[in-house]
Amino acid sequence: MPTSDKDTGEASQSKKARVDHQTMPTRQYLDQAVVPVVLQAMSAVAKERPADPLEFIANYLLKEAKTRTTQNSETANQALPSACA
Incomplete structure (x- = not known):
């Protein structure tokens, strides 16, 4: 379960970062x-x-936005399997 707690904490930090903006x-x-x-x-x-x-x-900005969106999706997808475990 420590992995789930860690992932929950990371998700919480990510949400907090969005709120901070x-x-x-x-x-x-x-x-x-x-x-x-x-x-x-x-x-x-x-x-x-x-x-x-x-x-x-x-x-340039559109290309960069797509790159960042893809990177954010990959990061989120990497966190999902361990959160589901």
Whole structure:
């Protein structure tokens, strides 16, 4: 059962992190959740210099969002089997 307790604790911490985003100051939230990936997109657009930089940034952000969603799903799926055991 210790594994289940650990998984429950991890799920609780993950939920707490989402709640913390709701309560943290706007600047802090943006600095943690948005600014890093936007800076990466801007660096990429500066290096590539595409004809339509806004479309490039939009596509970069969409690709990054899908990557993060996939990573989050894989992390959640890895926790499920031990939680069910």
